[in-house]
Amino acid sequence: MEKDGERAEGRKGIERELKRGSLELIVLHLLAPGEAYGYEIVSKLTEETGGSLEVTDGTLYPVLYRLERAGFVSVRWETPQRGVPRKYYRLTAEGRAELAALTQEWTTFAKAMAKLLRPAREGK
Amino acid sequence: MTTVDAYIGSVLAQLPRSTPLREQIALELQGLIGERVEKGQPLAEVLANLGDPAALAESYLLAVPLVSAPLERRVLAKLVDAALVLGAVAVPSVVTGFLLAPESRGGLVVAAMLAAGFGFLAYTIGFEYVRGQTPGKELLGIRVVRESGAAIGLGQAFVRQLPILLSIFFIDVFFAPFTERKQRAFELLSKTRVVRA
Numbered sequence: 001m002e003k004d005g006e007r008a009e010g011r012k013g014i015e016r017e018l019k020r021g022s023l024e025l026i027v028l029h030l031l032a033p034g035e036a037y038g039y040e041i042v043s044k045l046t047e048e049t050g051g052s053l054e055v056t057d058g059t060l061y062p063v064l065y066r067l068e069r070a071g072f073v074s075v076r077w078e079t080p081q082r083g084v085p086r087k088y089y090r091l092t093a094e095g096r097a098e099l100a101a102l103t104q105e106w107t108t109f110a111k112a113m114a115k116l117l118r119p120a121r122e123g124k
Numbered sequence: 125m126t127t128v129d130a131y132i133g134s135v136l137a138q139l140p141r142s143t144p145l146r147e148q149i150a151l152e153l154q155g156l157i158g159e160r161v162e163k164g165q166p167l168a169e170v171l172a173n174l175g176d177p178a179a180l181a182e183s184y185l186l187a188v189p190l191v192s193a194p195l196e197r198r199v200l201a202k203l204v205d206a207a208l209v210l211g212a213v214a215v216p217s218v219v220t221g222f223l224l225a226p227e228s229r230g231g232l233v234v235a236a237m238l239a240a241g242f243g244f245l246a247y248t249i250g251f252e253y254v255r256g257q258t259p260g261k262e263l264l265g266i267r268v269v270r271e272s273g274a275a276i277g278l279g280q281a282f283v284r285q286l287p288i289l290l291s292i293f294f295i296d297v298f299f300a301p302f303t304e305r306k307q308r309a310f311e312l313l314s315k316t317r318v319v320r321a
Contacts, residue, residue: 038152039159057156058175062183065149069187083162084155087148 019055023063024072025106026055028091028099031073035090038064064089072098128157131171138181138274140256142267142321149184178274185273192306193266193318204260209247213240245285253281257321267321271305276316283314 030041030048042060045053067073072095079085091099132150139146153174160170174180217236221229251258256275257267268284270276276284287296287310299309305317 038156056175057160057170057173058180058183061149061152061156061174062180062186065145065184066187069144084158085151086155087152 022106023055023059024067025099025102027060027063027067028072028095028102031089031091031095032099035076035088037086037088067095127167127171128154131177134177135181138178139184140267140269140273140275143185143188181274182272188273190269190273190317190319193320195300195306197264197266198318201258201260201264201266204263205248205258206244208259209244210240213243245288249281249285252276252284253278265321266318268316268318271315271317280314280316284310284316286310
């Protein structure tokens, strides 16, 4: 029983690692159609994946900060009629290039994994 | 002070003052929390989703690279600080010395030396804990952080100065040129390091 628990824990670890490795790609991709602010980005992710890919606010916001520091997004503050100002993010040219490169890398990797993991053919 | 202010306050407390866009981080978190609560999500859940404030601050700090301070700058900063503390103690001591009878000047010298020694400890611990740098370190463009880049705690500021109290400062310093992040032995122990500001 204990071993099962450990295995489940290990699988969760893999999920966490995969997510961490692809967070920047996820955020760049969600920003591709146009500018958005943090809350919108999280909502869009839940919407587009039907909730199967959840990212917590605590994970997402530091990624936005990293992307801004790296020059992949530019920002603009806007104050709605009432409430707190919002920080809008938009891809820069460097951001678009990074998105293309990461997408390429991800696709190549996913293809290779799918090839490796496909069910063994009969007679082999 | 509201729960939200307290939460954001504890995130900011971990972010050194020199963190780029520090105020923007606070403002953005405030906006996010406000918006989620407005949409009907319970505040406790919103904050749980953001996670432990210290962990959140450390995720932000991953984007700020740390560069070890050159050792010669650290030595110079120490000399500046020592001069400042010595000056602050020496000037009033000399003035007092002139006012005292010659036979009671011996006690004054002992008192001045003690004041300089403990004053230097309190000065260093106080400045490093409250501002992340002593005036000497500020002048030389270096600062003290946790290994994660977060602001150091009072306990850490104290442990950093233990070698002076224990009179093993020279053994402690001897480690700095040979460790990967140019840390003294008691910096390794307190999980702190000195970086470029």
